[in-house]
Amino acid sequence: MTNLDVKTETEDSGPSGYAAARLRLLTEKARPGPPRRTALARLTDDWLAGLHRAAGAPPGTALVAVGGYGRGELSPRSDLDLLLLHDGTADARTIAALADRLWYPIWDLGLALDHSVRTPAEARRTAGEDLKVQLGLLDARPVAGDTALATALRTAVLADWRNQAPRRLPELDALCRERAERSGELQYLLEPDLKEARGGLRDAQALRAVAASWLADAPREGLDDARRRLLDARDALHLATGRATDRLALQEQDAVAAGLGLLDADTLLREVYEAARTVSYASDVTWREVGRVLKARSARPRLRGLLGGRGSGGKPPVERTPLAEGVVEMDGEAVLALSARPERDPVLPLRAAAAAAQAGLPLSLHAVRRLAATAKPLPAPWPAEAREALVTLLGAGEATVPVWEALEAEGLVTRLLPDWERVRCRPQRNPVHTWTVDRHLVETAVRAASLTRRVHRPDLLLVAALLHDIGKGWPGDHSVAGETIARDLATRIGFDRADVTVIATVVRHHLLLVETATRRDLDDPATVRTVAAAVGTLGALELLHALTEADALATGPAAWSSWRASLVADLVARVAGVLAGEEPPDPEAAAPSAEQERIAIEALRTGEPVLALHAHEPAAPDSDEPEPVGVELLVALPERPGVLPAVAGVLALHRLTVRAAELRAVALPTELGRGPVLVLDWRVAAEYGSLPEAHRLRADLVRALDGSLDIPARLAERDTSYPRRRGVPAPPPRVTVAPAASRHATVIEVRAQDAPGLLHRIGRALEGADVRVRSAHVSTLGANAVDTLYVTRPDGLPLSDDEATDVAKVVEGALG
The missing domain is CATH 3.30.70.260 (ACT domain)
Known part of the structure; x- marks a missing residue:
């Protein structure tokens, strides 16, 4: 197999010639992506074929590429996965000498090599014992030597794979699940492993293996493009680091983005997340289909015995259980009824999604695609049935997530909520956050579903949970932008003017309770009155309290605790008293x-x-x-x-x-x-x-x-x-004065990288500025600390504006 594009680069078939040609190929700017991977594989083929000839290989031997190399997908630092195949006629010493003459030049160049020497029978036996070996052999490709020997092995391995599919596919599914548990979900990780994480290259390979079994097939739309984007990102990562790594670390992301011609690291992550989401969704659909096929196969002998070959020819009857108008359950999925007419029923997508989530069923791929292709758009504002279906979908708890992902995969979410596009797959560069922005919104709704019995308007809570961070796709304060977007979307969804105002208020102030409770003096009447003025009503306060908890629980384990919950509950009780007409007590009078x-x-x-x-x-x-x-x-x-x-x-x-x-x-x-x-x-x-x-x-x-x-x-x-993350410099500290936050003291807020003794250094700076500290409130999320201090002059009076500004500069200088 000769690559004409690189023939002139390989006239010297020795290691130095190959190394020089390889270097030129990897540094070319005009041939990235699949063309470069293919060219690198062919260049390597030519070199290895030359080694095989020069080694005097006897008849009945073949050099076979397996795994990624077999697929012709060599990244700059990929291993060479090679099998030296022989028919057993040559003696062991001859084969061992041949292997040495092939492997040592590869090692001398510093290339990673995964190698084995086997007969076809040994290869098949090892594949039968080791699933990973069998997966590699599914992509076997002859590089040099006896092509017929290599082709026969691949044909036999494919036949074995198809015959053993009922046993092997559950093993492969379990392997994928174990790997996902260990490496996480690529589409949500700040530093994902492009190969091992769920939705990564290993899962894409698993889908190819399922298709090769002829038992089931993955959804093809977008899958090849997703796999290509992941491979492109890995290529750029290898070139940026000079190492065989699959982990897209924070400090490498800007260089990788530049290598791919992307705007910045966030754009890179969004592309990677989109690709991983496509692979993950295809995996979910495929493994459900595998399970269905295997279940049906296991039931056939029993059914043949029961039916005695009569009536329907032994085929089990198709059962359809109604779930909602136009939606039925069939074979463990929610599907469209035969009478459903999406082109005449604009509410059907939401009705089907709500019915599936309420029943705890996945929404079938065929149903989602039919809805995406033919469903009539909803009018604005939505009819009441559509609004109620959305609330039902959001209130289904954990079952909401897979149904929502199915709608997103086919573009139905952005059709229903156009502003969703800005938060879709948007990374959150804060290690406290577990999810991307869009998934965090869905997770918050899931958490809010368990709190609906604490509020009088569960529908407003669920919709506010879904929309509370919708402003993160816009510049500036996401709460301010989110208020405007939430008002527009709530109106589009069909809420009346009063409900729209409540949703917009809750979205605008969704961080108010937790930030105030952890950073302000709750005994100061000004604190309580400020929150009461922002919230406005007891109903909004009730919703905001539930949303605060749901938001924190959906953020990650570091964002919520019994301590934070107790502070927020204390603040809510005080604010409720003010909204009911009570006056907060004066702290100066407290004994x-x-x-x-x-x-x-x-x-x-x-x-x-x-x-x-x-x-x-x-x-x-x-x-x-x-x-x-x-x-x-x-x-x-x-x-x-x-x-x-x-x-x-x-x-x-x-x-x-x-x-x-x-x-x-x-x-x-x-x-x-x-x-x-x-x-x-x-x-x-x-x-x-x-x-x-x-x-x-x-x-x-x-x-x-x-x-x-x-x-x-x-x-x-x-x-x-003290541990610091290599290559990720901490932003400089920021010290500000909160105007009108207290009548009794001046409030200074310090935002800085958390470190041992931070409050000690702040206290020393304040002592040097000759101010007295009344109280300090410390809030830490991940590596970021926010310390709020209530300070006065030595005589107990608040500082003047100029004095407060000077003190803030002193503290900032001390921390810098």
Whole structure:
């Protein structure tokens, strides 16, 4: 097999000539993608054929390419998968010498080689024992030597595969599932494995193997293009890294995108996700068909016995169970009834989807394609039946996901909701997020479905959940853009003006509760009044509370906890009181707790710090086991400078994560001593392991306050070993002043990369700026920390605008 395009490059058939020609081919700009892979395979064929001739191969031997090389799909750093096939007539020593003369030149060039030496009988026997070997042999292709010997082996292996399909295909399905469990779903991963992850190249190969069995076939539309795009991305990744890697790491994505001529890394990920989604959907459909065929085959002997060959000739009757108007269940799928007329029934796509999801059935490929091809568009606004069908679909819980994916695969979702196109396959460059934007919206609706009994308007909750991040496809604040889009879509869906306003409000403020609860002082009346003014009504507050939980649960495990849930519930209760006409209490009038007063008295009596630890373990939602929310740490000591950075530094040294901190001066009766005592109420949790003992914390705090414990130096040592992601520089810290957030203090918000001692460094900067910290509220998601501090002048008054701006600059400079 000679490639005329590269013949002039291979006149020197030795290793150096092949290496030079290979290098020229890989650096060419005019021949990327399939042409380059084919040319590289043919160039390699020519070189290996020359090696085979030069080695003096005896008759009855053949060099056979298998796997990806057999398919002619060589990427720049692909392994060479080779089988030296012989008919057994030559003695073992001759075959071994031939193998050495073939393998060693390949190794000398530094090429990865997966090799074996077998007779046809040995190859078939090994394939029967090892599924991966059999899959590789399905693509066997002769490179040199006895072509008839290689062709006969491939014919025999294909026959074996088809005969063994009822046993082998379930094994292959299990292998694909195990690999997906291990490597994740390519279409949602920030750093996907293009080969091993679900929807990747291994799954595309599995679909080819299913088709070769003649038992079932994959949907062909778009599959070849999807496979090509994944291979192109792998080629560019190999060239960008110079390594045989299939993992598309963050630090390589810009270079890979440039190598493919794409705009940026996000464009690259969207293309990869689209391709993976096509492969995943084709896999779902194909494996369902395999299961159906195998089930039908296993039932035939029993049916023949029951029917005795009479009536229908032994064929089982086709059962159709009605699900909805125009929709029936048949053979484990929701299909269109024989009487269905999509061209006359614009609601049928949503009705069929809702019926399938409610019944927990997949929507058949034939039905979805017929609906996509012939269904009449819905009028705007939608009729009530269409709106109710959408709500029913969203309220089906987990069963919604595969039905929604089927609609998306055939373009029906973007036809129903045109703005969906901007969020489709859009990556979220935040490791806290598990899903792409579009799948996150569906997952949020799934989570919201379990919360519908907590609200008076489940329909508004489900639609708001589906639309809450719809603005992420637009520039600027996605909540602001989302409000406008949600208003338009809710109107299109057919909600009345009042309901449209509620949906738009909930979408606009879907982050308000969790951000306020974790970053603001809930005892400050201004905090509660601000949220009440934004939400407006008790009904909207109820929906927003449920959406906040559903959104966080659908984001990922780091986004929700019992601690966050308790803070949000506390805020909701306070806001509900204001919306009902109550006045929030003034924090200045609140008396210290009995425990705070006790340790304050002890600190004033001894003149030393006093510490008390109290565990809080409320039951986690929907769980029989308690989930630790954190530990309350009370610290009291006579008021003095440097307390906040000292305590924060000691906690960091002991690997305690700070979730919230409140500082207050407690005025004690004059007969007890020298004046006010500073009481710090912290909520902390251990990064790992058990909590340190209180006496150890106190001893280090005393040393920090008297200067004998150099906290900055100790934290600097820790900081050098703190894990950072290679090639992904952290954005610079940002410090801002929140205007009108409190009447009692100035609110400063710090956004920075989370690291040990961050609050300690902030506290030192504030001490240096001569301001007093009333409270601190810490929120951490992944590697990002948001610390909100309520500060005053030493006299207890809020800072002026100029003073606040100067303090923000000081803190930002200290963190930079």
